[in-house]
Amino acid sequence: MKILSKTLNKINIFLENNPKITIYFPQFLIILVLTIIISYFSLNASTNMAARGIETGFAFLKNKASFDIQFSLIEFDSNDSYARAYLVGLLNTLLVSGIGIFFATVIGFFVGIIRLSTNILASKVAEAYIEIFRNIPLLLQIFFWYFAVLRLLPSSENSLILFDFVFANIKGIYVPRFVWTNFNFLTYGLVVSILAIYIFRFYSKKKQDLTGVQVPTFTTSLIIFVVINLLFIIIGNVGLSLTYPVLETNRGIHNYSGGVSVIPELIALAFSLSLYTSTFIAECVRAGILGIDKGQKEAAASIGLSKSQILKLIVIPQALRIIIPPVTNQYLNLTKNSSLAAAIAYPDIVLVFAGTALMQTGKAIEIVSITMLTYLTLSISISLFMNWYNKKNSLTER
Amino acid sequence: MQSIIELKNVNKWFGEFQVLKDINLQVSQKEKIVICGPSGSGKSTLIRCINRLEEHQKGDIIVDGITLDANTKNIEKIRSEVGMVFQQFNLFPHLTILDNCTLAPIWVKKKTKKEAEEIATKYLEKVQIIDQAKKFPGQLSGGQQQRAAIARALCMEPNIMLFDEPTSALDPEMIKEVLDVMVDLANGGMTMCVVTHEMGFAKEVADRVIFMDEGKIVEEKPTQQFFNNPENERTKLFLSQILN
Numbered sequence: 001m002k003i004l005s006k007t008l009n010k011i012n013i014f015l016e017n018n019p020k021i022t023i024y025f026p027q028f029l030i031i032l033v034l035t036i037i038i039s040y041f042s043l044n045a046s047t048n049m050a051a052r053g054i055e056t057g058f059a060f061l062k063n064k065a066s067f068d069i070q071f072s073l074i075e076f077d078s079n080d081s082y083a084r085a086y087l088v089g090l091l092n093t094l095l096v097s098g099i100g101i102f103f104a105t106v107i108g109f110f111v112g113i114i115r116l117s118t119n120i121l122a123s124k125v126a127e128a129y130i131e132i133f134r135n136i137p138l139l140l141q142i143f144f145w146y147f148a149v150l151r152l153l154p155s156s157e158n159s160l161i162l163f164d165f166v167f168a169n170i171k172g173i174y175v176p177r178f179v180w181t182n183f184n185f186l187t188y189g190l191v192v193s194i195l196a197i198y199i200f201r202f203y204s205k206k207k208q209d210l211t212g213v214q215v216p217t218f219t220t221s222l223i224i225f226v227v228i229n230l231l232f233i234i235i236g237n238v239g240l241s242l243t244y245p246v247l248e249t250n251r252g253i254h255n256y257s258g259g260v261s262v263i264p265e266l267i268a269l270a271f272s273l274s275l276y277t278s279t280f281i282a283e284c285v286r287a288g289i290l291g292i293d294k295g296q297k298e299a300a301a302s303i304g305l306s307k308s309q310i311l312k313l314i315v316i317p318q319a320l321r322i323i324i325p326p327v328t329n330q331y332l333n334l335t336k337n338s339s340l341a342a343a344i345a346y347p348d349i350v351l352v353f354a355g356t357a358l359m360q361t362g363k364a365i366e367i368v369s370i371t372m373l374t375y376l377t378l379s380i381s382i383s384l385f386m387n388w389y390n391k392k393n394s395l396t397e398r
Numbered sequence: 399m400q401s402i403i404e405l406k407n408v409n410k411w412f413g414e415f416q417v418l419k420d421i422n423l424q425v426s427q428k429e430k431i432v433i434c435g436p437s438g439s440g441k442s443t444l445i446r447c448i449n450r451l452e453e454h455q456k457g458d459i460i461v462d463g464i465t466l467d468a469n470t471k472n473i474e475k476i477r478s479e480v481g482m483v484f485q486q487f488n489l490f491p492h493l494t495i496l497d498n499c500t501l502a503p504i505w506v507k508k509k510t511k512k513e514a515e516e517i518a519t520k521y522l523e524k525v526q527i528i529d530q531a532k533k534f535p536g537q538l539s540g541g542q543q544q545r546a547a548i549a550r551a552l553c554m555e556p557n558i559m560l561f562d563e564p565t566s567a568l569d570p571e572m573i574k575e576v577l578d579v580m581v582d583l584a585n586g587g588m589t590m591c592v593v594t595h596e597m598g599f600a601k602e603v604a605d606r607v608i609f610m611d612e613g614k615i616v617e618e619k620p621t622q623q624f625f626n627n628p629e630n631e632r633t634k635l636f637l638s639q640i641l642n
């Protein structure tokens with residue numbers, strides 16, 4: 001008994017002196033157990049499949065896919081490989097997530113700030129918006145926009161026409177395509193103007209440090225941007241023309257061609273993902289702004305800072321620290337939720353690769369693991385970025 | 399002597415509740431006054447009205463010859479001449495101690511960074527935490543944070559300093575280091591209004607002590623008289639409680 005308690009004691013002391021072990025040991029255990037389980041099952045699976053004569057491996061990726069994908073950012077037809085189908089699916093997932101993240105952020109910040117407004121009507125409207133779109137299941141919202149709204153649009157020949165150049169019908173929404181001449185000059189202009197703004201910011205900061213003079217940074221940056229880009233457009237003779245979608249009839253089938261078409265599946269999915277996630281982002285924004293102690297604003301006011309200076313120097317920098325980590329989490333959720341695409345047949349990675357390709361090839365283990373790995377990589381890159389950001393910006397405490 | 403702060407019949411309500419009732423008070427240049435009284439008597443509200451962190455509804459407040467009203471320009475001018483120290487320090491946690499101190503000189507007084515840092519260094523030396531200048535508020539002890547907050551206020555080189563229970567959130571062993579800084583400041587000739595229950599401090603530096611109860615100034619006397627022969631019953635009760 002004595003020896004036992006003595007050894008236990010020793011272990012305790014050892015652990016206390018090496019806190020890192022106590023932190024990492026459980027994680028180490030979990031990884032170990034997971035590895036054992038996974039190797040057991042995959043070993044099992046491969047022996048079983050070998051016994052039934054199913055070949056394993058990733059060679060199938062080079063095979064001809066021989067199916068069509070309705071919507072693709074890169075050229076794709078049925079002669080292309082499974083690997084290219086994977087890429088099409090991945091790009092479509094990234095596209096809808098990207099659009100969703102952009103609009104969810106814009107709407108979320110807007111609604112979150114309105115929610116805090118002293119105007120009771122505005123604040124109540126924002127609250128109602130949040131409650132409605134947060135509490136209806138996402139899948140239902142996708143169905144609503146897809147089946148109850150976009151599927152009810154008229155057929156091609158009776159399209160709804162907005163401003164004479166946007167055509168909405170059951171096959172999607174058609175907008176004019178931008179055709180640029182000397183487009184590269186516009187790119188140069190953009191790069192040069194951003195560089196110029198960067199340099200201007202650097203020098204105005206330096207000037208303030210040295211002379212105390214404050215330059216209105218935002219207005220000046222805007223002027224620099226507009227002037228430089230205009231110059232490049234004029235010098236480079238940049239031209240823009242639009243090709244409008246036109247209704248064509250081919251053997252009795254009406255279709256628009258010439259413009260850019262956005263399929264209704266993409267619209268419904270991007271729309272629901274944006275609205276749904278924006279409610280969570282709005283709550284993060286609200287919490288971030290409310291999370292700043294009233295004393296901070298009072299202290300800033302007491303040393304003579306003006307309202308806009310308090311916002312710029314005290315409130316926003318502190319609120320962003322609180323807001324950004326949970327918002328990044330929402331980005332992760334949105335990316336994962338985009339896999340609901342399968343429900344309305346938007347060709348994302350799950351539908352194209354883990355769906356069609358899997359059915360055709362029967363390579364369940366390979367395809368599912370590639371797909372899972374893809375999502376894992378996306379998530380891990382977002383969270384690595386978040387960790388890095390947090391570390392960089394976290395408040396230094398004792 | 400000419401008064402630098404003047405309150406005439408000041409009244410203030412929070413909704414239905416009247417916090418300040420007909421307050422009349424004059425503070426002369428270089429005078430030090432201590433305000434005490436039971437919790438909820440309106441002490442904080444009173445000194446917060448002096449730099450208009452709170453708005454009064456009736457009466458006049460004149461600081462350094464400027465009447466406080468809805469005119470924003472005046473408010474910012476007043477605030478850069480009146481420093482304030484809070485119970486909870488309220489340092490900006492995302493800025494170093496040095497940046498906390500240079501912020502207002504740079505953005506309000508339009509000083510160069512070098513000038514602002516010279517001023518900050520001077521006052522951080524005065525409150526004896528110049529060695530902490532590059533640290534963030536979260537890395538400092540309560541006493542050090544409060545001294546940094548005093549330095550931040552001093553960097554605007556104010557004529558008047560307001561203190562709202564500057565030592566109430568501190569552990570006993572840190573109270574002295576903050577009070578020492580305040581005594582030092584008082585000896586340097588600063589006009590000071592201090593809400594505090596540190597009667598030792600009051601006896602040492604105050605010219606006058608003001609006792610408030612239920613939104614009214616109940617007793618206002620030179621320090622010696624205030625402690626030796628208070629007239630009002632509530633003052634007597636309060637003193638007997640706080641001194642024992």
Ligand SMILES: Nc1ncnc2c1ncn2[C@@H]1O[C@H](COP(=O)(O)OP(=O)(O)OP(=O)(O)O)[C@@H](O)[C@H]1O
Nearest residue numbers: 412413415417435436437438439440441442443444
């Ligand atoms: N923003 C506010 N809204 C409503 N009532 C308030 C507000 N601020 C203070 N009060 C009330 O006004 C009264 C006086 O408050 P004040 O903070 O001035 O008291 P105090 O004398 O400083 O008390 P303490 O010693 O507790 O700090 C209290 O009853 C308080 O509840």
Ligand SMILES: [Mg+2]
Nearest residue numbers: 441442443563
């Ligand atoms: Mg108080």
